[in-house]
Amino acid sequence: MNGIPLTHILFVSTALFFIGMYGFFTRRNMITILMSVELILNSVNINFVAFNTYLYPQNLDGIFFTIFIVTIAASEAAVAIAIIINLYRSLHSVDVDETGELKF
Amino acid sequence: MITQYLFYFLTFTAIFCALLVVFSKNPIYSALYLIVTFFATAGHYFLLNAQFLGAVHVIVYAGAIMVLFIYVIMMLNLNKEVEPHKSNIIKIAATVCGGILGLVLIAALRETELGEITEYSNNGIGLIEKLGNVLFGAYMVPFEISTVLFLSAMVGAVFLSKKNIH
Numbered sequence: 278m279n280g281i282p283l284t285h286i287l288f289v290s291t292a293l294f295f296i297g298m299y300g301f302f303t304r305r306n307m308i309t310i311l312m313s314v315e316l317i318l319n320s321v322n323i324n325f326v327a328f329n330t331y332l333y334p335q336n337l338d339g340i341f342f343t344i345f346i347v348t349i350a351a352s353e354a355a356v357a358i359a360i361i362i363n364l365y366r367s368l369h370s371v372d373v374d375e376t377g378e379l380k381f
Numbered sequence: 382m383i384t385q386y387l388f389y390f391l392t393f394t395a396i397f398c399a400l401l402v403v404f405s406k407n408p409i410y411s412a413l414y415l416i417v418t419f420f421a422t423a424g425h426y427f428l429l430n431a432q433f434l435g436a437v438h439v440i441v442y443a444g445a446i447m448v449l450f451i452y453v454i455m456m457l458n459l460n461k462e463v464e465p466h467k468s469n470i471i472k473i474a475a476t477v478c479g480g481i482l483g484l485v486l487i488a489a490l491r492e493t494e495l496g497e498i499t500e501y502s503n504n505g506i507g508l509i510e511k512l513g514n515v516l517f518g519a520y521m522v523p524f525e526i527s528t529v530l531f532l533s534a535m536v537g538a539v540f541l542s543k544k545n546i547h
Contacts, residue, residue: 280385284490289392292490295483300403312415319422320499330429337515348443348527352534354446358453
C-alpha cells in the first residue's frame with residue numbers, strides 16, 4: 278500500500294458516491310434505491326478507513342466509525358425492507374411514484 | 382508493486398460493478414453486482430490494513446444485507462424487466478447535478494497539498510486484539526447504544542410487517 282497516494286483512494290470513494298447518487302435519483306424501484314444508499318454508505322466507509330490509515334495510523338477511530346456505520350446500515354436495511362413489504366401489501370407495487378400517501 | 386496492481390484491479394472492479402448496479406434493469410442483477418462491489422470494497426479494507434473490518438464487511442453486507450435484499454426481490458416477484466425508468470429530464474438532471482459536484486470534488490482533490498503523511502508500518506493495528514481492547518474500553522457506550530438500536534430495529538421491523546395493525 279506504500280506506493281498508492283491517498284488521493285487515488287479518495288477518487289474511488291468519490292466515484293462510488295456519485296454513482297450511488299445517480300442511482301438514487303433515477304431508479305424507481307424502492308429496493309434498488311436502497312441499494313444505491315448502500316453504495317453511498319460504502320464510499321463513506323472507504324473514506325473513513327483511508328484517512329485513518331494514512332493520517333493517524335496509530336489510532337483506531339476511523340475503523341470504529343466504520344463499524345458503527347455498518348451496524349446502522351444493517352438495521353436501516355431491515356426497517357426499510359419491512360416498510361417496503363408493507364407498502365407492497367397495500368399498493369401491489371414498489372414504485373416510488375405510486376406511493377403518494379403516508380397512511381396504512 | 383503487487384499491492385498497486387491489486388489496488389487498481391479492485392478499484393476497476395468496484396466502479397464497473399457499481400455502474401452495472403445502477404444501470405441494469407433487472408433488480409436481481411443489480412443485487413448480484415452489488416455483492417461483487419462489496420467484495421471489492423472488502424479487498425480495499427484488507428489493503429488499507431484493516432483486516433477485521435474487511436471480514437466484518439463481507440459477513441454483514443454480503444452475508445446478511447444482500448440475503449435480505451435477494452429474498453425480498455424473489456418474494457415480491459420483481460425479477461422481470463418491466464421497471465420503467467424515469468423520464469429523460471430527471472436523468473439529465475441527475476447526471477448534471479452529480480457530475481458537477483463530482484467534478485468539483487475531484488478538482489479539489491487534485492489540487493490538495495497533502496502535508497506530512499506518516500509512513501505507517503504494518504503493526505497489526507487492524508487485528509482483532511487491539512480493536513477489542515479499544516472497543517470495550519473507550520467505545521463502550523456507543524457499543525451498548527448500538528445494541529439498543531438493533532433491538533429497536535428488530536421490534537420495529539416485526540411490528541411494521543405484521544398484517545393487521547389497529
